[in-house]
Amino acid sequence: MPSTLEGQITMEKTPSYFVTNHAPKRIHTMARDIKLIIVVRNPVTRAISDYTQTLSKKPEINTFEVLAFKNRTLGLIDASWSALRIGIYALHLESWMQYFPLSQMHFVSGERLIVDPAGEMGKVQDFLGLKRIVTDKHFYFNKTKGFPCLKKPEDSSTPRCLGKSKGRTHPKIDPDVIHRLHKFYKPFNMMFYQMTGQNFEWELEEDSGSRSSQD
Numbered sequence: 001m002p003s004t005l006e007g008q009i010t011m012e013k014t015p016s017y018f019v020t021n022h023a024p025k026r027i028h029t030m031a032r033d034i035k036l037i038i039v040v041r042n043p044v045t046r047a048i049s050d051y052t053q054t055l056s057k058k059p060e061i062n063t064f065e066v067l068a069f070k071n072r073t074l075g076l077i078d079a080s081w082s083a084l085r086i087g088i089y090a091l092h093l094e095s096w097m098q099y100f101p102l103s104q105m106h107f108v109s110g111e112r113l114i115v116d117p118a119g120e121m122g123k124v125q126d127f128l129g130l131k132r133i134v135t136d137k138h139f140y141f142n143k144t145k146g147f148p149c150l151k152k153p154e155d156s157s158t159p160r161c162l163g164k165s166k167g168r169t170h171p172k173i174d175p176d177v178i179h180r181l182h183k184f185y186k187p188f189n190m191m192f193y194q195m196t197g198q199n200f201e202w203e204l205e206e207d208s209g210s211r212s213s214q215d
């Protein structure tokens, strides 16, 4: 990590740390007072997003439906598939909680980040003890991209959206598989809500989505 001068904060972004076994211990050894920001979204959508990213690089991979199961007839989910394992947030959080108190962690809802970026950024700034500089006036909704974008970043006079690899169209997944995954994640999600004291309401998405007759 680079040195930080008085009045500065250093930030580092590495998505894979959250699920890396030795990361909590090593980061604690490096900087025990560090503040951790974790962005989470519905683990089912996260898995599909993860798969979509891999598919864009390796079009020959199996379908999502095939990769998601050890045995589809028995309904046995393959929780060792990284796209699915990463979404077991409670499991990963447990490792972090062995080293860091919850007061040093802040959880951002990936869903809220899209519908209310300024609101989520407001909470992030509060958590970091910063003045609320980034507000509603910094964002606009880009209809073509289908996501919020920055009106005018500091170093440029033009608006800026995230790149092409963010916000890709997801492939259509068998609704029965989606339903089974929601069922698989439910107890882990409940545990996660309890651990964080935050209800991310991912079950509401399943309730408003399609249902299968085979339960």
Ligand SMILES: Nc1ncnc2c1ncn2[C@@H]1O[C@H](COP(=O)(O)OS(=O)(=O)O)[C@@H](OP(=O)(O)O)[C@H]1O
Binding pocket: 015, 048, 049, 050, 052, 110, 113, 114, 147, 148, 149, 161, 162, 165, 166, 167, 168
């Ligand atoms: N403003 C804005 N623009 C574009 N995309 C947005 C935005 N806010 C959130 N998202 C969601 O971010 C998802 C990609 O983030 P990742 O965490 O996968 O990025 S990273 O690869 O780990 O860096 C990406 O997931 P996909 O939709 O599956 O591509 C988006 O849903």
